[in-house]
Amino acid sequence: MTAAPHTTHVAGSSFTRWIRPRPGHWIRPLAFMAPALAGLALFVVYPLLALVYYSFTRYDLLNTPVWVGLRNYVFLLWGDPLARKAAYNTVWLVVVITVLRLVFATGVAAVLVRVRNGAGLFRTLIYLPALAPPVAATLAFTFLFNPGTGPVNTVLSWFGVSGPLWFSDPAWAKPALTLLTLWASGELIIIIMAGMLDVPGELYEAASLDGAGSVRRFWHITLPAIAPVLVFGVINSIILGLQYFTQAVVAASVASGSADIAGSRRVIGYPDNSTLTFPVWLYQQGFHYYNMGYASAMSIALFVVSTVFTVFFVHRLRRASHAEEMA
Amino acid sequence: MRRIGVAAACAAFALLASACGPETSSSGTANAPSADEKVSLSVWSKFSGRELGVLQKVLDGFQAKHPNITVKNQGSQDDDKVAQAIRGGNPPDVAISFSTDNIGQFCSGGAWQDLKAYISRDKVDLNQLPAATRAYTEFKGTRCAMPLLADVYGLYYNKAMFAKAGLSGPPKTMSELFEYAKKLTVLNPDGSIKVAGFVPTIGFYANHVQxxxxxxxxxxxxxDGKSALGTDPQWQAMLEWAKKFTDFYGRDKLAKFTAGLGQEYSPDHAFEKGQIAMAMDGEFRTAFIEAEAPKLDYATAPFPVADNKPDLYGGGYTxxxxxxxxxxxxxxxxxxxxVKYLSTDPGALQELAHGLKNVPSTVPALQDPTLQKDVHFKTFLDIFANPNLATNPASANGGAYLKSAEDFSISYQSGGVTDLKAGLAKTGTQIDADAQLGS
Amino acid sequence: MATLTTATDLAPGSTPRRGPARRRSNRRGLMRWIAVHSIALAIGLMFVLPLVFVALTAFMSDRQALTADLWPRSWHPANFAEVFRTAPLLKYLGNSMMYSLLATAGMLLSSVPAAYALARMRWRGRQTVFLVVIAAMMIPPQVLSVPLYILWARLHLTGTLWPLILPYFLLDAFSIFLLRQFFLTVPQSYLDAARVDGCGDLRTLLRVLLPMTRPGIAAISLFCFMYTWNDYFGPLLYAGENPDEWTLSLALASFRGAHQVQWNLTMAATVVVMLPVILLFVLAQKSFVRGITFTGVKG
Structure with missing residues (x-):
């Protein structure tokens, strides 16, 4: 990226190309976009339309779908306490994960940007857990937090604390999942660190000449400067929370001590449905009970909620790209 | 590169168009292949390890009779996987399910084929099946399965531990079971459980509500066909007993204990390891003990019954x-x-019954002298013959109602429910509402 | 552009000097250094100790793994051999490799031209299509699972990994999105110059844009590889019924079921599944960090 490959530069050439399109100029973009457009049609638009249709039917994937009108939606909103429980669990995870992940990641990043020796090593250490496949990370955590002989409760017992049952206690299972998510949030930490390093040093110099302490400098300079990155973190965490599936399923299966493959109907939500997230219940309804129609109605609900955040994200992105074009 | 994408898309669309619509299910029968026609059969079951080997031996016998048929024996396939495979159009030719929980779903949804036409064609005598097994292999007049051995549940108890605690015979009522368990429980110096008399946790090993x-x-x-969870007082009595039992140990202490126990179908099973003194289990456990813990000094008996229903003693769950x-x-x-061979051939049934130590599912095979001689096993044959033998009803939405009932029970047992009676009634209403969804 | 250079700035020792009067008090500076580095060390340990416990347990004997001991009394590297003996891990590894490599290849084939069209060609409807791509990227994977499963079931492709691989040859919204952002960082003058030299769109893309955004291509390939390698929901949905098609993640999830109390074996299997990813990271650390910061700051 040091020297331009071609030194000849004709000013305005791009302008002429855009203003006066050659005949059939749309063929080229279409050719370039063809796979993606086909993909969008086949894997996004078609399934969404099909989803709407199926959500009004009873369908077990064996017999032809039967139109049942709004019954699935009525059942979802008023008839299914587990769907309510699952929605509660998902909202719990979205809120707690989003708040704690941002606070935690910002805190860790604030320390790590000040590290001057071995910064690369620290960055690797905090990123390793984020790399681990979620199944492996969850297995590791259920072992670390296993109530009988797990290292965490062992260490707690040195301090005279009798550790909770973690993944086996309905009250502690979600907090344990939250810890797991924080442990694997190295990606966000690195992003926030990059944001912090982008803050011009002169701002800090000026602030400290004015007598601002480090807390005030962080509050009045760092935070506003990394606000866009934090917004990204919020959206990213919300999406993460809305999709929460793998860790919940694997933790439930391991903690229940079931011999069945993870995701089997008996162990889902263990203990006491405290890890039953909305996507997990959707999966259970669709692919264990084969209530495909009801699962479609649940999917529509999840889609509507996630769309709200998508709109927010797109809005922000458009603002950013406008700013870019202005510059 | 874009050509690949377009080609793939076209191919996908073409396939989609041709494959749309439900497949027609055949109402008739397919003929057995002629003797010179080479056929490959796949059989899926949840058997694994030793038990899969037993099945293989019996399949070898089938193959000896039908040299043109090659049987592929696939283990560790539970109902979920079979159901997925049926939906995806790649099902096995023969499926074996470990429980009758889903029979309603199999028969009413058409996931398993109706066998009536085959049975009348080959003149198979269904009267050779005991009434209970005949009932749990059909649903509302559709016979979509044949019984392949039965499981009967009873009480296993450790005789050596009983002797040490000064107990002679097995407990016969639920209160006795509780009292015995108190005497049999041994704690470690730090207060944690070393040996549990009986683990009352619902969901643990064979402790399921049904x-x-x-x-x-x-x-x-x-x-009226509606759930009786809220109306039959026995449910309340059962759960109160289970809760009291749990509280005797302490919920946390018990959970820490069970978290360290071996898996149900592994050689580390806690009863086989002498970590629990009494357990509810199926007759097949006798074979596991023989293979994995031959020195264990134990006995079997019918499971204790409710104090207010003493006449039920001798029966059990099947x-x-x-x-x-x-x-x-x-x-x-x-x-x-x-299917015919495995479910009705006396030789095949006998070999399976001996190898798996399961209760044979035809009347003639029940008289097998070898099985009658085994003192551990005889208990289960007697329970099976008892008029109080019971099973759980089939439902069109499969075992969904079992999950609802068990979820609630576990929740109550771990202290998450204050009003038991109201909770049971609500769960009952829920079971009825859930049944509506799939119909 | 700024973000790309930021990533390299993350290298050790390049932290910009900040804070007041560092020279005034060397002692205060030293105290600060000790404070910051000990907190950082504690944080680092917090992140890495769980992995250390996992690795240590993987070397314990069956019996010791059931105790509260943290350090192996005797070392049992044979646990790893046992893991490979009890489960056909090589087959699962092969399946994971097939899924990840084919998906990544397919993603590159489909995303590069699409990202080019979205970033560097001007056509009516471009903004709309781009918004649809973003919307597709944000849909939780479970939302479309029912109709897609029905689709693949009708094509008789459930029970295999193909329903997961094939879509990458048409569309991977996240990669298109990220790659478009990378393509936008190349100054227009380079493209204009290429055009003056008589390059068409295809040649401009292959000769100018791709070489200039090689780090971006590396980053999205790594992301795609990692995402598919770590994927659990997809293989569970489509390949759960067929153990011959299981990926490592799926196999690992059921491994514990078969080895209930043998935490040592379960942890050894966990180490085996984690290792390839960690190796990949060590080899391609720069691309990873660059990609991550790019998503965060630009996305």
Whole structure:
């Protein structure tokens, strides 16, 4: 990226190309976009339309779908306490994960940007857990937090604390999942660190000449400067929370001590449905009970909620790209 | 590069168009392959390890009779996987399910083929099946499965531990079970559990609500066909007992204990390891003990019954392994030959019953002198013959109601429910509402 | 552009000097250094100790793994051999490799031209299509699972990994999105110059844009590889029924079921599944960090 490959530069050439399109100029973009457009049609638009249709039917994937009108939606909103429980669990995870992940990641990043020796090593250490496949990370955590002989409760017992049952206690299972998510949030930490390093040093110099302490400098300079990155973190965490599936399923299966493959109907939500997230219940309804129609109605609900955040994200992105074009 | 994408898209669309619409299910019968026609049959079951080997031996016998048929024996396949495979159009030719929980779903949804036409064609005498097994292999007049051995649940107890605690015979009522368990429990110096007299945790090993319910005489459905969870007082009694039992140990202490115990079908099973003194289990455990813990000094008995229903003693819970032909099986004709062989051939049943230590599912095979001689096993044959033998009803949405009932029970047992009676009634209403969804 | 250079700035020792009067008090500076580095060390340990416990347990004997001991009394590297003996891990590894490599290849084939069209060609409807791509990227994977499963079931492709691989040859919204952002960082003058030299769109893309955004291509390939390698929901949905098609993640999830109390074996299997990813990271650390910061700051 040091020297331009071609030194000849004709000013305005791009302008002429855009203003006066050659005949059939749309063929080229279409050719370039063809796979993606086909993909969008086949894997996004078609399934969404099909989803709407199926959500009004009873369908077990064996017999032809039967139109049942709004019954699935009525059942979802008023008839299914587990769907309510699952929605509660998902909202719990979205809120707690989003708040704690941002606070935690910002805190860790604030320390790590000040590290001057071995910064690369620290960055690797905090990123390793984020790399681990979620199944492996969850297995590791259920072992670390296993109530009988797990290292965490062992260490707690040195301090005279009798550790909770973690993944086996309905009250502690979600907090344990939250810890797991924080442990694997190295990606966000690195992003926030990059944001912090982008803050011009002169701002800090000026602030400290004015007598601002480090807390005030962080509050009045760092935070506003990394606000866009934090917004990204919020959206990213919300999406993460809305999709929460793998860790919940694997933790439930391991903690229940079931011999069945993870995701089997008996162990889902263990203990006491405290890890039953909305996507997990959707999966259970669709692919264990084969209530495909009801699962479609649940999917529509999840889609509507996630769309709200998508709109927010797109809005922000458009603002950013406008700013870019202005510059 | 874009050509690949377009080609793939076209191919996908073409396939989609041609493959749309439901497949027609055959109402008739497929003929058995002729003797010179080479056929490959796939059989899926949840057997694994030693038990899969036993099945293989019996399949070898089938193959000796039908040299043109090659049988592929696939273990560790539970109902979920079979159901997925049926939907995807790649089902096995023969499916074996470990429980009858889903029979309603199999028969009413058409996931398993109706066998009636085969049975009348080959003049198979269904009267050779005991009434209970005949009932749990059909649903509302559709016979979509045959019984392949039955499972009967009873009490296993460690005789050495009983002697040490000064107990002689097995407990006969639920209160006795509780009292015995108190005497048999041994704690470590730090207060944690070393040996549990009986683990009352619902969901642990064979402790499932449907198995306990038969010993409590608790009914699943009333006269009107609606759930009886809220109306039959036995449910309340059963759960209160379970809660009291848990509180005796302490919920946390018990959970820490069970978290360290071996898996149900592994050599580390806690009863085999001498970590629990009494357990509810199926007759098949005798074979596991013989293979994995031959020195264990134990005995078997019918499971204790509710104090207010002493006449139930001697009966117990039964369910069975069932076998059928999935919808879309490629070789249904040959598949039926195997189903018929495994479920009615005396030689095959005998070998399976001996190898798996399961209760045979035909009347003639029940008289097998070898099985009658085994003192541990005889208990289960007697329970099976007892008029108070019970099972849980089939439902069109499969075992969904079992999950609802068990979820609630576990929640109550771990202290998450204050009003038991109201909670049971609510769960009952929920079960009725859930049943509406799939119908 | 700024973000790309930021990533390299993350290298050790390049932290910009900040804070007041560092020279005034060397002692205060030293105290600060000790404070910051000990907190950082504690944080680092917090992140890495769980992995250390996992690795240590993987070397314990069956019996010791059931105790509260943290350090192996005797070392049992044979646990790893046992893991490979009890489960056909090589087959699962092969399946994971097939899924990840084919998906990544397919993603590159489909995303590069699409990202080019979205970033560097001007056509009516471009903004709309781009918004649809973003919307597709944000849909939780479970939302479309029912209709897609029905689709693949009708094509008789459930029970295999193909329903997961094939879509990458048409569309991977996240990669298109990220790659478009990378393509936008190349100054227009380079493209204009290429055009003056008579390059068409295809040649401009292959000769100018791709070489200039090689780090971006590396980053999205790594992301795609990692995402598919770590994927659990997809293989569970489509390949759960067929153990011959299981990926490592799926196999690992059921491994514990078969080895209930043998935490040592379960942890050894966990180490085996984690290792390839960690190796990949060590080899391609720069691309990873660059990609991550790019998503965060630009996305």
């Amino acid at each position: 198995m306990w319910a038969s010993s409590w005489g608790a009914q699943w459905a009333g006269q 369910t069975g392994t069932i076998i059928g032909i999935p919808k879309g099986a490629k070789n249904a004709g040959a598949g039926w030959e195997l």
